[in-house]
Amino acid sequence: MSAPLEALVTGQATNDEVERIRVPDEYLAAHLRVEDVGMFGDTDDKDVRKSLRVGPVPMPELAPDEVLVAVMASSVNYNTVWSAMFEPLPTFRFLKQFGRQGGWASRHDQPYHVVGSDAAGVILRVGSGVRRWRPGDHVVVSPAYVDDQEPGTHADGMLGAEQRAWGFETNFGGLAEYAVVRASQLIPKPGHLSWEEAATNPLCAGTAYRMLVGNRGARLKQGDVVLIWGAAGGLGAYAVQFARNGGAIPVGVVGSPHKAELLHRLGCDVVIDRNEIGLSDDAADDPDRVLEIGKRLGAIIRDRVGRDPDIVFEHVGRATFGVSVFVVRRGGVVVTCGSSSGYQHSYDNRYLWMRLKKVIGSHVANLQEQWDCNTLFELGHIVPTLSVVYPLAQAPEATRLMQTNQHTGKVAVLCQAPRPGLGVTNAARRASVGEERLALFRESGRLEEKVGA
Template sequence: MNSLSDAVLAGAGEEEIERSPLPGEYVAAHLRAEDAAMFQGVADKDVRKALHVGAVPMPELAPDEVVVAVMASSVNYNTVWSAMFEPIPTFRFLRQFAAQGGWARRHDLPRHVVGSDAAGVVVRVGSGVRRWRAGDHVVVNPAYVDEQEAGSHDDGMLGDEMRAWGFETNFGGLAEYALVRASQLVPKPTHLTWEEAACSPLCAGTAYRMLVGDHGARMKQGDAVLIWGAAGGLGAYAVQFVKNGGGIPIGVVGSSGKAEALRKLGCDVVVDRREIGLDDTTGDDPARVLAVGKRLGAEIRRRIGRDPDIVFEHVGRATFGVSVFVVRRGGTVVTCGSSSGYQHTFDNRYLWMRLKKVVGSHAMNLQEQVETNRLIASGAVSPTMSAVYPLAEVGEAARLVQTNGHLGKVAVLCLAPERGLGVTDPALRARIGEDRINPLLTAAQARGGTS
């Protein structure tokens, strides 16, 4: 600890925080460039072997940036990809970013501080920052947008230089401090703890854009939405957005324990993928894709009487062909990722002859993040936290996500010394209720998960 960390933890105000000097270094989860080839020829790319936790230098602050004292963060699948050095080592992203020159050069280092979520306290603001002050409680939108690009002024995701913070940039959120553009900041929901708040930005914002925002599937009341990986970080938020929007969530999970947890989250229809014969190799065999699609389609029609209007797709190679097959005529497959592989195959007859659509969706713009945060701040959408680890054990947290042994999101305490801190509106928290705030944490504890 240092005097700045002590001041933040004591709830100090703006002047005291600004008087406390920034430390010259801080503890962070990071990758090392020298390890980039460590998994070549290795079957089990165990992320615990690649993620290091230790001191790194404090970077210099740009005029449009702030330094956030990170109280808590969470593990996303992009951190797993980073620590596997797949599909390419993220040090290439850092070199590409640095090629812009100027302040971007700071990011090209032989170490990469990872993490694309954070909740914490602003401790420094750059000379060009107007709307934020030291002492503000914030969560971080992971969309790292270049405001000088024309496309960004249409939609922040359309700029060629848009990046995922902590994945395609350095100085990410799995650390005691993080460097963030002021345009990434959103007020922290007042009724949530640090670790609860840190679980939402990336996954909740991504799911909101895919389903609710103008750039995704544009879900309507009454729409039936098939959600792959519905008990995971993205899927558990998707279930809530569908339910809140008057739709019918149809969740696919991989175990009976996850199915039960999903029902507690309010999912109307839950399908165990083992019962339809789906596994990670399904997408490699066109005949199996159609067979699984027919079984899944029949089960959905038996349960709700019709085919899904939208498929929420992020699994990729293993499921994409099934998604295209099973969505209704004229329906939409919206995709934001490919955790089982990027190369997808599908029978194009079912796309063109049945007038279906595939919509690509990536991250979220700041307005979408603000709208998502508004729902969370009101209690209409709950965090999907199921486990909490200290920063020293971030490798174990990432391994849990890598092996799909988790529900929802896995939080990581950074500067926060213990769980339960950060609530500034206990009355609102009491009105919403603990069980409603943490539905998946309760379910994980019931099945013997880490808490």
């Protein structure tokens, strides 16, 4: 590794050194190929390790409002699982639709799709229209890809008709050595976090922040009881922290004693194993079972907390949504951002309208929400939920881990960083936050095993 590149990876490179680093003609990336779209057919197990490739792709040209980021680390999100399964539809349709706009958008319509909606790294180049950032800046990347010339964007970046999920509905995503992002996606990297710790935060933490804390979501307040499905996963573990940080009472639902122990360590006092309530993936198909599970869950929460949930944090979808609508208190809120178990939801509408409940749809976070969320990381009020790190060459294995729900917290992928622990530039803040808190979800021994350090 050359001296300038080593300085880049360790976080010590000067702006002048960064500008002298050569930009290659191609780079390694986890990507999909259009010719593989029909490869799974009617197969039940659409193993993402078969469709997600790691290999060279061409370096795209920068638009005036874009920057090129040397990606030190990225992380896996469920949209990468959907992408690699080609469900609910192949993402190449998104790229083709975007490309039809012409101009710079046409670059995205390629026979390959570089996926990944999280990244932490160093700005290597900036477009001619970029004003607030320069080469050498350490950044994390918001997945919200918005058009700042669209009127809806100025009310809320997530309301613009041209808002897209970067690395899912656009090309040149974060699971790669380099990424092309708009300047309006950039957030300063907290100096006390390593590359892989910082890379796990923007999508999941930003999404959870908007759902619970932001004024467009459930608007959590002190004393609220918050039911959090999948509370030991990427989204759920951040939701637990936001609830605690805001003076609310998180009630986490998990699928194993191991995950329950992790939640207790995170500070979630009330943890329910889904086996206690008899929840299974096919429960949504039987209204009587949904009602039975809802009554059982409600009784457990009232016994352990004293009252029904004010807010239900939903992202599981089909398997849990009917129970969520039933169990939330009269006048309460179900806030949803996804449907990992299926997006066709069934629920008894009587419990929604007659008890004046609300369902709020939420998607990612706008840039202000992302910056506000990032401030909480910088202060150490919220910590990453990183559990395991893979090298870029094993990105398909990392994605498979999430596909089979064998993960806890967040799964990171090292891209240009050769090993975990690099990129920390504020050792004093890190010491004040504490290694024990920062490593709360880390599985002892697995980091070295996966990255071959």
